[in-house]
Amino acid sequence: MKILSFRDTGYERFVAGLNRRAIPGDDVREVVGGIIDEVSKRGDKALVDYAERFDRVKLKPSELFVTADEIAVARKLVAPSTKRAVAASLKNITEFAKRSMRKDWSYRNAEGARVGERFTPFDRVGVYVPGGKAPLVSTALMTAGFAKAAKVPEVLGATPCGPDGTVNPELLYALSAAGVSEIIKVGGAQAIAAMALGTKTIRPVDRIFGPGNRFVVEAKRQLVGAVSIDLLPGPSEVLVIADKTGNPDFIAADLLAQAEHGGDSVIGFLTNSKALIGKVERAIERQLKTLSRADYIREVLDKGAFTLLVKKFEDAIEICNAFAPEHLSLVCEDENGWLKKVRTAGAIYLGPLSAVAVGDFLAGPSHTLPTGGAGRSFSGLRADQFQRRTSVVKLTAKAVKNSLETVEEFARIEGLDAHGRSVSIRVEG
Numbered sequence: 409m410k411i412l413s414f415r416d417t418g419y420e421r422f423v424a425g426l427n428r429r430a431i432p433g434d435d436v437r438e439v440v441g442g443i444i445d446e447v448s449k450r451g452d453k454a455l456v457d458y459a460e461r462f463d464r465v466k467l468k469p470s471e472l473f474v475t476a477d478e479i480a481v482a483r484k485l486v487a488p489s490t491k492r493a494v495a496a497s498l499k500n501i502t503e504f505a506k507r508s509m510r511k512d513w514s515y516r517n518a519e520g521a522r523v524g525e526r527f528t529p530f531d532r533v534g535v536y537v538p539g540g541k542a543p544l545v546s547t548a549l550m551t552a553g554f555a556k557a558a559k560v561p562e563v564l565g566a567t568p569c570g571p572d573g574t575v576n577p578e579l580l581y582a583l584s585a586a587g588v589s590e591i592i593k594v595g596g597a598q599a600i601a602a603m604a605l606g607t608k609t610i611r612p613v614d615r616i617f618g619p620g621n622r623f624v625v626e627a628k629r630q631l632v633g634a635v636s637i638d639l640l641p642g643p644s645e646v647l648v649i650a651d652k653t654g655n656p657d658f659i660a661a662d663l664l665a666q667a668e669h670g671g672d673s674v675i676g677f678l679t680n681s682k683a684l685i686g687k688v689e690r691a692i693e694r695q696l697k698t699l700s701r702a703d704y705i706r707e708v709l710d711k712g713a714f715t716l717l718v719k720k721f722e723d724a725i726e727i728c729n730a731f732a733p734e735h736l737s738l739v740c741e742d743e744n745g746w747l748k749k750v751r752t753a754g755a756i757y758l759g760p761l762s763a764v765a766v767g768d769f770l771a772g773p774s775h776t777l778p779t780g781g782a783g784r785s786f787s788g789l790r791a792d793q794f795q796r797r798t799s800v801v802k803l804t805a806k807a808v809k810n811s812l813e814t815v816e817e818f819a820r821i822e823g824l825d826a827h828g829r830s831v832s833i834r835v836e837g
C-alpha cells in the first residue's frame with residue numbers, strides 16, 4: 409500500500425490527482441462503440457457471438473432467456489438461510505424506498521391556476537446485475553428491489569451466465585424475489601445495448617439501472633438518449649477518514665473488505681494521526697493471515713490502496729470532496745459536525761461501528777453508487793428514479809384572466825401572436 413505524508417515530495421501531486429473526472433479512456437470507448445453497433449445491426453446473433461467470446465458459453469438465440477423452469481429449480485435449491493437473508497434485505501430496501509419516493513402534489517399559483525406534479529412508475533426498466541466475478545445477489549436486490557417498491561410493472565434483468573449456460577441459483581432466486589419479470593443471460597456492454605435498442609427476442613426498456621465493470625458503465629453512457637440511466641456505477645471504492653480516535657482493527661477490516669471487491673477497486677485511508685497509520689498497517693498484516701483470499705487481496709492493495717497523512721483533519725475532508733468516493737467511512741470526534749462538510753460521497757458510514765459491509769447487503773439505501781469521481785454529478789440509485797414525472801396545469805376562468813397580461817407580454821416579445829390569442833380568446837369568450 410502506498411503511504412504518503414504531507415511532508416513528502418510528491419504528496420501535492422498525488423492529492424491533485426485524486427481530483428478526478430469520470431472520463432472513459434479511448435480504448436474502452438471504441439470497444440464499447442463497436443459492441444453497440446454490432447448489437448444494433450445483428451441483434452440476437454451478436455449477443456450469441458459475444459457470449460461465446462467473453463463468457464465462453466454457446467447459446468442459441470432461443471436460449472437467451474432464463475426459463476420459468478430454471479427459476480422454479482432455483483427456488484428449490486436455495487437454502488432457507490439464504491431466503492431469510494434475501495427477505496431481511498428486501499424488507500429494509502422496501503421501507504427505505506417508500507420514504508424516498510416522490511409524492512403527487514399541487515398548489516394554486518399567483519394567478520390562481522392549479523399546478524402540480526404527478527409521479528407514475530416507468531413502464532419497463534432494465535436492471536443489470538454484474539456476474540463476471542461473483543454472483544452479486546445483493547446487487548439484484550439493491551436495484552430490482554427498488555423497481556418493485558416503485559411498482560414498475562415490467563423489469564428486465566440481465567446478467568452473464570457461466571460456461572455451462574446457467575445462472576447462479578441464489579442470484580436467480582434474489583432476482584425473482586425482487587420482482588424481476590424476465591431475465592436474459594447476457595452480460596457486458598452487449599446486455600446494455602440489447603436492453604436499450606431491443607433485438608428480435610428482447611423488447612427494449614425505457615431506463616437502465618445497475619452497476620458493472622467499465623464496459624457496462626461505458627455502454628450506459630453511450631446509450632443515453634436511446635434510454636435514460638440511473639447513474640454511472642463502476643468499480644467499487646472506499647475512503648476511510650479517521651482521526652486519532654479511529655480503531656485500527658475496524659479500519660483495517662473495512663480496507664480489506666473493500667480490496668476483496670477486486671482488481672479495479674480504489675481503497676484510500678486518510679488521517680491526521682501518524683500513530684494510527686502504523687497501527688492500521690500492522691492490523692492489516694495480522695488480519696490478512698486469517699483471510700482465505702489473502703494473496704489476491706494483497707495484490708489489490710498493492711495496486712489500488714493508498715494512505716495519506718494529512719496536516720489537518722479538514723484537509724482530509726477537502727480531499728474527500730474532490731475525490732467523491734463511492735463509500736466514505738468517517739470516524740472522528742464531533743462526527744456530526746464534520747458530516748455536514750462532506751458533499752460528494754455516494755454513501756457515508758458514520759462512526760466506528762458503521763461497517764460498510766452492512767450497507768453493502770442490508771441497511772436499506774441502495775449500494776449502487778457513483779464511482780470514479782461521478783459522485784460530483786450523480787447520486788446513488790434511489791426509488792424515485794423509477795418514477796416518471798409529469799406536471800399538470802388546470803386553469804379556471806379567473807386564472808386565465810389573471811394570466812393574460814403576462815402571457816401577452818411574452819407573446820409580443822417572442823413574436824408569437826397565436827400564443828397571445830390562444831389565451832385572450834378564452835377571456836373574451
Ligand SMILES: NC(=O)c1ccc[n+]([C@@H]2O[C@H](COP(=O)([O-])OP(=O)(O)OC[C@H]3O[C@@H](n4cnc5c(N)ncnc54)[C@H](O)[C@@H]3O)[C@@H](O)[C@H]2O)c1
Binds near residue numbers: 597
Ligand atoms: N458501484 C456500485 O454500486 C457497484 C455495485 C456492485 C458491483 N460493482 C462493480 O461492478 C463490477 C463488476 O464487474 P465484473 O467484471 O465482475 O462483472 P460484469 O458483469 O460487469 O462484467 C462481465 C462482462 O464484461 C464483459 N467483458 C469482459 N471482458 C471484456 C472485454 N475485454 N471487452 C469487452 N467486454 C468484456 C463480458 O461481456 C462479461 O460478460 C466490479 O467492478 C464491481 O466493483 C459496483
Ligand SMILES: [Zn+2]
Binds near residue numbers: 665768
Ligand atoms: Zn463492499
